[in-house]
Each structure stands twice: as C-alpha cells, then as structure tokens.
Amino acid sequence: MTSPAAGDDAGNPGSRALFDRARAVIPGGVSSPVRAFNAVGGTPRFIRSAQGAWLTDADGHELVDLVCSWGPMLLGHAHPEVLAEVQAAVGRGTSYGAPTEPELELGEEIVARTPVERVRFVSSGTEATMSVVRLARGFTGRDVVVKFAGCYHGHVDALLASAGSGLATFAVPGTPGVPASSTALTLVLPYGDRAAVTAAFAEHGERIACLVTEAAPGNMGVIAPEPGFNAFLAETCRAHGALFVTDEVMTGFRASRQGQWGLDGAVEGWVPDLMTFGKVMGGGFPAAAFGGRADVMSMLAPEGPVYQAGTLSGNPVATTAGLATLRRATDEVYAHLHAVGETIKAATTAALDAAGVAHVVQSTGTMFSVFLCEGPVRDFDDASRTDQAAYAAFFHAMLDAGVYLPPSAFEAWFVSAAHDERAVQVVLDALPGAARAAAGAQQGAAR
Numbered sequence: 001m002t003s004p005a006a007g008d009d010a011g012n013p014g015s016r017a018l019f020d021r022a023r024a025v026i027p028g029g030v031s032s033p034v035r036a037f038n039a040v041g042g043t044p045r046f047i048r049s050a051q052g053a054w055l056t057d058a059d060g061h062e063l064v065d066l067v068c069s070w071g072p073m074l075l076g077h078a079h080p081e082v083l084a085e086v087q088a089a090v091g092r093g094t095s096y097g098a099p100t101e102p103e104l105e106l107g108e109e110i111v112a113r114t115p116v117e118r119v120r121f122v123s124s125g126t127e128a129t130m131s132v133v134r135l136a137r138g139f140t141g142r143d144v145v146v147k148f149a150g151c152y153h154g155h156v157d158a159l160l161a162s163a164g165s166g167l168a169t170f171a172v173p174g175t176p177g178v179p180a181s182s183t184a185l186t187l188v189l190p191y192g193d194r195a196a197v198t199a200a201f202a203e204h205g206e207r208i209a210c211l212v213t214e215a216a217p218g219n220m221g222v223i224a225p226e227p228g229f230n231a232f233l234a235e236t237c238r239a240h241g242a243l244f245v246t247d248e249v250m251t252g253f254r255a256s257r258q259g260q261w262g263l264d265g266a267v268e269g270w271v272p273d274l275m276t277f278g279k280v281m282g283g284g285f286p287a288a289a290f291g292g293r294a295d296v297m298s299m300l301a302p303e304g305p306v307y308q309a310g311t312l313s314g315n316p317v318a319t320t321a322g323l324a325t326l327r328r329a330t331d332e333v334y335a336h337l338h339a340v341g342e343t344i345k346a347a348t349t350a351a352l353d354a355a356g357v358a359h360v361v362q363s364t365g366t367m368f369s370v371f372l373c374e375g376p377v378r379d380f381d382d383a384s385r386t387d388q389a390a391y392a393a394f395f396h397a398m399l400d401a402g403v404y405l406p407p408s409a410f411e412a413w414f415v416s417a418a419h420d421e422r423a424v425q426v427v428l429d430a431l432p433g434a435a436r437a438a439a440g441a442q443q444g445a446a447r
C-alpha cells in the first residue's frame with residue numbers, strides 16, 4: 001500500500017517501536033486486521049489511555065476519537081459512573097460460571113428496548129451470529145442461509161462468503177481456511193435487491209433456514225435500508241417458513257435507543273424472528289447476545305436440543321458495564337449524538353465540496369459514514385467505488401490534526417455523549433485541510 005501521507009511516522013517513535021515489537025509476536029502486530037492501518041498506510045497508534053472523547057497515544061498525542069472502539073463507547077471513554085459500577089463489580093469477583101443478577105437485569109433491559117422475548121449472552125458478535133445460524137437451522141430443520149454482499153456478521157465460516165457466479169447460486173469461501181462445504185449452503189445476494197431475494201426464495205425456499213442481514217449495513221459504510229425493504233425480507237421469510245434475522249451488533253442501541261429496529265420495524269410494524277447484539281450492549285467489555293421469539297429461543301439447551309454454551313458468557317463485570325451503559329443511554333444521549341453527528345456531517349460535506357472532492361455522507365439514525373465517491377451508495381458494488389487513496393490522505397491529515405478516524409474507507413464514524421464543543425471544534429478545524437489533502441491525492445493519481 002503506497003500512501004502519500006504515510007510519512008507521519010517521525011512524530012510517533014513510541015508507537016513505531018511498540019508496533020515493531022508487536023509484529024514479532026502477534027501476526028501483523030494487531031489482534032484484529034483493520035487496526036494495522038494497511039488500508040491507509042503508516043504506523044497504527046498504540047493507545048495508552050482514553051477519557052471522554054479523547055484518546056492518548058504512546059507518544060502523548062491527544063486525539064479526538066471518532067472510532068469509539070468501533071461503536072461500543074456510546075457514553076465516551078472511562079465514564080465515571082460506569083467505571084464506579086464496574087469497579088464495584090470487579091471487587092465482588094470477576095467470574096463465577098454461574099447465573100448472576102447483572103446478566104438477568106441486562107437481559108431485562110434488552111427485552112424492554114427491543115422486540116426480542118428471550119435473550120442469551122455470549123462474548124462476541126461473532127459468537128452471536130454463529131449461534132443464531134445454528135439455532136435457525138435447528139429450529140427449521142433446514143440448512144441454507146441467505147446473506148447480502150458487503151454485510152459483515154463477524155468471522156463465522158458460513159458467513160465469510162463471497163457471491164457465487166450468478167444470482168441464486170451458492171457462495172464461495174471469502175477467505176482461505178473456510179472449507180467450500182461451509183459456504184456451499186450460503187446464498188449471497190446484492191443488498192437491497194428485491195428481485196434477487198424473490199428469485200433465491202423461489203428456487204431454494206424450502207431449504208432456507210434463515211436470511212441474515214445487518215438491520216442497516218454499517219460494515220461497507222452506512223447504507224440505510226430503503227423504506228419497506230426489511231419488511232419485505234420479513235414477509236418473504238415468513239411466506240417460505242424461513243426465519244428473519246437482523247444483525248444489530250453495530251446498530252443496536254446505537255442508531256437509536258432501540259437500534260435500527262426502532263427506526264424501522266417499530267414504525268412499519270414488523271418484528272424479526274431473531275436478532276443479534278454486541279458492541280454498545282457490552283459497554284466496552286466483551287459481551288454480546290442473541291435473542292428473539294420465545295418459541296425459537298426455547299430450542300436452545302437446556303430448554304431444547306440445540307447446543308450452545310460459554311465459560312465467560314454473561315460475565316458479571318461485562319454485563320455490569322453493559323447495563324450501566326444502557327441505563328444511561330437516555331433520549332438526551334441520543335439527541336446529543338444526533339446533533340454532534342449533524343454538525344460533523346455538514347462540516348465534512350462543506351470541506352469536501354470546497355476542495356472539489358466527490359463524496360456522499362449517508363446515515364441511519366445517529367450512525368453515519370462518508371464515502372469518497374458519487375452517491376448514492378446502495379450496495380457493495382457502489383461502495384467499492386470509494387476512492388481509497390483519497391481517503392488515506394484524508395485520514396492522515398485528520399490524524400496529524402488530532403482526529404482519530406477509522407483507518408478504512410468502509411467504516412462508520414462514531415461519536416459519543418462525551419463529544420463536547422471542544423472535541424467537535426478540533427474535528428471542524430481539521431476538515432478543510434484534510435479535504436484538500438484528499439483532493440491532492442486524487443490529482444496525484446490523475447497525473
């Protein structure tokens with residue numbers, strides 16, 4: 001990857017030394033690939049601490065955080081009241097392998113905010129989607145799973161699939177290490193394409209256990225579903241005896257108080273059969289969940305025959321953090337996230353317009369992202385047109401000016417309740433220069 005702006009390393013000797021050491025013991029130096037900055041070039045910042053809207057890196061730079069741990073830090077980092085509850089929980093012991101009250105109360109909070117009737121806890125979003133696919137297969141007695149290109153559901157074998165060579169054909173593995181047999185039962189369709197969904201169900205309907213979709217895609221940048229699209233999916237699934245699964249690991253308790261469903265199903269009057277949650281509901285700890293219809297969830301062991309388990313599932317510290325976060329995720333918090341998002345979106349558009357950089361800002365509820373290409377972006381093919389070299393230049397200019405954006409052009413930007421005027425001003429001040437850097441990278445490429 002050649003990035004025109006990758007020469008920022010001189011000011012980051014601390015991160016550079018740590019990254020060199022890390023690469024000797026951890027593949028790529030990171031525990032999750034996007035953190036390595038491969039898409040933008042340069043050295044990833046090692047983070048020493050975080051407070052409110054701010055990160056402090058290994059060289060002492062203070063950065064306004066627009067990643068927020070990829071979504072979870074809805075209230076900001078190290079929220080004092082959340083920390084106090086977590087510290088009290090830690091003092092009571094960190095794991096018992098037995099049922100606890102925080103887990104029960106977090107379950108009640110999730111049931112109160114969403115249409116799920118029963119919920120089970122796991123430790124990551126990946127585990128949630130993996131479990132939900134097994135449960136859907138166990139409940140329906142069918143094997144085929146339908147997903148959309150560009151929707152990410154964690155690194156579950158069956159869902160790490162690329163589209164096959166035509167509509168309604170079975171998928172090929174999206175990575176080495178996934179056996180063809182794992183994706184041979186997965187159909188991958190273009191997002192938003194009703195005709196493709198209808199065709200897939202017409203041909204394979206009797207074999208389809210479930211359709212899994214991000215309730216609103218956020219992992220190819222943010223794409224709000226067209227009004228009625230999720231309702232159409234719910235109806236199509238019902239008509240064919242398949243389960244409709246909305247993955248709200250990213251959107252849950254983030255896009256709105258009730259997640260994407262609060263903007264969509266709650267308004268249009270549809271309910272998914274199963275849902276997955278993660279990120280915000282863990283309050284910055286490894287906690288995730290899946291839930292849904294009582295009759296389907298009853299198929300899970302020990303009530304039913306579908307096996308699913310976890311040593312640290314429902315961990316008392318993690319569920320305390322999640323509960324402390326959700327209880328403070330009030331309407332005022334979502335109104336603040338919305339207002340901050342609107343300010344940053346408008347300033348980003350103004351800066352990119354002034355610099356002559358083609359772009360489109362898309363959002364759903366309080367979640368948004370910026371594509372450096374002409375809009376609208378409706379599916380993965382559209383998203384693929386985003387100018388990655390221009391984004392790399394934009395990203396590094398923002399970073400140099402003290403703003404930590406996602407190190408990939410295909411990610412949502414996240415704000416928190418702690419993004420105050422001072423933090424937002426740093427972002428606003430950084431945007432014009434970053435937009436000019438993006439324009440410069442485009443001209444460089446055109447030369």
Ligand SMILES: *Cc1c(COP(=O)(O)O)cnc(C)c1O
Nearest residue numbers: 124125126152153154247249250
């Ligand atoms: C992040 C994410 C996952 C995976 O969650 P992990 O906790 O990273 O395993 C699954 N689905 C969606 C929609 C996500 O955004």
